């Protein structure tokens with residue numbers, strides 16, 4: 001084995017925090033790819049997603065987790081159990097919040113869970129590009145220290161501030177270990193998953209209130225042509241009125257969603273794509289164990 005492989009470092013890093021603080025944005029910034037969907041709405045991410053950063057001497061496997069909320073629906077319970085999952089067998093825990101909302105009761109609750117664990121933990125405050133005064137950062141630092149965090153980083157995931165320092169610290173904490181995944185893998189998920197997520201992201205961007213949360217997307221079929229791929233996907237909603245809104249007057253809304261999704265899927269597949277979307281009603285799917293499984297929320 002070469003010297004380099006002998007000293008190779010690898011490990012898992014969980015990114016945990018309340019909804020909308022920039023967990024997915026941070027993982028994407030580290031990977032230099034838009035792997036995980038990000039939107040201005042809370043609770044965008046629904047399942048743990050691995051993002052794998054492989055460089056010459058290390059492999060960092062990030063785990064992007066869903067925001068942590070009180071269970072209101074079965075789907076949220078699933079999200080919480082995936083947080084518990086994210087605390088298992090990892091080398092580093094990142095607790096993340098942002099300058100705009102820190103500190104809330106949720107920050108406190110999530111921190112308590114994290115601080116109880118013996119795993120090395122880093123507190124990260126995101127969106128410092130939005131901080132109006134230096135003093136805000138000082139106050140946040142003080143609160144985090146009182147809570148028990150020893151290492152605190154101030155960053156902006158979207159403006160790429162403070163990321164290099166955070167990354168060096170993460171790598172320093174990783175043990176010597178061979179890579180867990182092939183060096184050219186960027187995630188543990190397949191194309192079907194990413195296509196579903198892209199469609200879901202466009203629904204989050206274009207529709208308001210409860211509708212994005214009542215929506216699930218499944219890709220039913222792929223047909224890979226030489227020049228163009230065809231993808232058939234279902235959008236599930238909970239009621240007839242939601243279906244009407246997603247389709248929109250004269251189909252305007254569904255067309256908007258389709259065109260925006262086609263653009264991103266084309267980039268992902270590096271090929272032209274034609275997307276066929278069907279809107280279907282599945283009453284109360286968020287509360288049904290069997291349907292959650294069927295939609296991939298294990």
Ligand SMILES: Nc1nc2c(ncn2[C@@H]2O[C@H](COP(=O)(O)OP(=O)(O)OP(=O)(O)O)[C@@H](O)[C@H]2O)c(=O)[nH]1
Pocket residue numbers: 018019020021022023024025026037038039040041042043044045046065066067068126127128129130155156157158159
């Ligand atoms: N100004 C600013 N906005 C940011 C920054 N990082 C993330 N955002 C924005 O914050 C919003 C939420 O980001 P996400 O990455 O989706 O947050 P999340 O924590 O993954 O959210 P959930 O998956 O819903 O729990 C998006 O609109 C991002 O563009 C940042 O450094 N600065």
Ligand SMILES: [Mg+2]
Pocket residue numbers: 023024025036037038044045064065066067
């Ligand atoms: Mg997210």
